[in-house]
Amino acid sequence: MSLSIVIMAAGKGTRMKSAHPKVLHKIAGRPMLSHVISTTAGLSAQQQIVITGHGAEQVETTMRQAFSSLPLSFVRQEPQLGTGHAVQQAVPVLPNEGTTLILNGDTPLIEAATARALVEASGGDKLALLTIHLPDPTGYGRIVRDASGQKVLAIVEHKDATEAQRAITEVYTGVMAAPTAQLKHWLSKLTNQNAQGEYYLTDVVSLAQADGVAVVAAQPRDEVEVLGVNSPLQLAELERRHQRAQAARLMEQGVRLADPARFDVRGTLQCGQDVDIDVNCVFEGTVTVGDRVQIGANCVIRNATIGAGVVIQPFTHIDGDTLGATVGEGSIIGPFARLRPGAQLGPEVHIGNFVEVKNSTLGRGAKANHLAYLGDATVGERVNYGAGSITANYDGANKHRTVIGNDVQVGSNCVLVAPITVGDGATIGGGSTLGKDAPAGQLTVARAKQVSLAGWQRPEKIKR
Structure with missing residues (x-):
């Protein structure tokens, strides 16, 4: 028929x-x-x-x-x-x-x-x-x-x-x-x-x-x-009823929600065993969460796969968009971290507060714990990426890639001007701006010579 x-x-x-x-x-x-x-x-x-x-x-x-x-x-x-x-x-x-x-x-x-x-x-x-x-x-x-x-x-x-x-x-x-x-x-x-x-x-x-x-x-x-919708009030009431039903479904599967009244799924959310989700979290698109994941309050996660044992600290924003985002098992993300499309994090990666990762892969055990940017980068295992450091991936017209080998130490406030490769085991001195490849196993420093000027005085404000 x-x-x-x-x-x-x-x-x-x-x-x-x-x-x-x-x-x-x-x-x-x-x-x-x-x-x-x-x-x-x-x-x-x-x-x-x-x-x-x-x-x-x-x-x-x-x-x-x-x-x-x-x-x-x-x-x-x-x-x-x-x-x-x-x-x-x-x-x-x-x-x-x-x-x-x-x-x-x-x-x-x-x-x-x-x-x-x-x-x-x-x-x-x-x-x-x-x-x-x-x-x-x-x-x-x-x-x-x-x-x-x-x-x-x-x-x-x-x-x-x-x-x-x-x-x-x-x-x-x-x-x-x-x-x-x-x-x-x-x-x-x-x-x-x-x-x-x-x-x-x-x-x-x-x-x-x-x-x-x-x-x-x-x-x-x-x-x-x-139930139909004819007013903003009815729309909000139906939204809340729908979200409460979503929360009930997940809790019946064993997910622990701190408060099912403060929880939103705007797509598909699949959770493993022993998942804990704090208040005011929003899940958009397709999100898969592995076993034993802990998600702190006020997080937004969209089109992402979260591995087992991951801890996502409060106020973290993960947006995979059309490229997706992956967080490897045992990683710690946040608080106040941002993973953008194409972020592919291996196991036991640490991404700390005010760190942004875009279209980059990070190997096992890599760390960027403070105030950093990794864009269009390939980062090896056990890398320590210092506070305030960035990959300068955009020349005003095109994006370029940064490659960082295994066991690299990048000091604070460094700029890696792509395209650039940092060899395995290299150390980059704090405050360096690199425009050329850094050899493996060596200390590379690129910064202006420190100068102190005796007798120099600050300018005084002109009184009018």
Whole structure:
């Protein structure tokens, strides 16, 4: 049975009070619409159609870049005349067979299992609605059932509901699955005779009833799956609920979080055994953490692999970006350290406070403990890189590489002007600026002769 997926993402989101399209506001570091598309990507649909409207070009460009490998297409709803009118825009590209699943781009946390169960409930010949009981159903369409409570008769929008109907706590979540051919027929019969003067998708329920098509309901595992976002407050509340669920999942696997309420995963985080994470840590992209890792407070880690037994001190920033970053087992990083894209640290490396490493490899036991910069460098084993030293890797137009051999001692406040090679066992005297290779096993010093001038006086400030 063929499956088509339609995602409604045309709304302006007036209550967001933002120039950005509502569906591009982020949950866990990704646009809400991206979450929905990612979830449905595993349903093996023949096509995914996104209905855009407000900020259409921005939405379409963003999604095309993020999902270039998916069978994603776009139709526009201009002007926006209701949910029924939105889905009508997809009719010309829908087939005449199979099932159509309709989702909302501002309801980002629906699970694939829930969507799949709804499609199965439709079975290709029934109208299936995703419903849920809410303690406060304000704003949602109410599910009206027959006297037995088994048969769904209609969905009544909140603004059109009577007082008795508003007392109903079972609501429609905005998600449905229907036989495609019949859905197209029902959409052609929608009218805007209601309080809002809009074309309601929910009116297909009564049209299905009139055609003798069974209307069934299914429920999600958790209400967080169907909570939509219409304001910054709702966005923040949903973010926190999502992060709390992420924290619970990790703690069930044995990760120890100092405070699950102060923890954010904005991507994928995989942790080994006996991992400790302090407060206010943020994980972005794809992060893998080995056994016995300790991560201090206020760290940000993105697209990185952290080896077993690593200690990451507070306020460390690791950003692998597209190149990735690796920290070898037993290393100690921070506090206030920064690892940039391409940082590849071997085992037992020490990177201390206010040290920056970019596109560089460090061998086993190398140390840069204070106020240093290593950019575009290959650093050998057991190197001691002094405080205040830098690799001058940029000549104003091109980047050049510094190669430092094993067992090198680099004194404080040195400048290694790349391209340059420092041989194994070399020692660089403090304060040196090197523009030529330093031989292995020798002391190399390159600094001005110290001079003291007798009788010299500081200039005095001119009084005006």
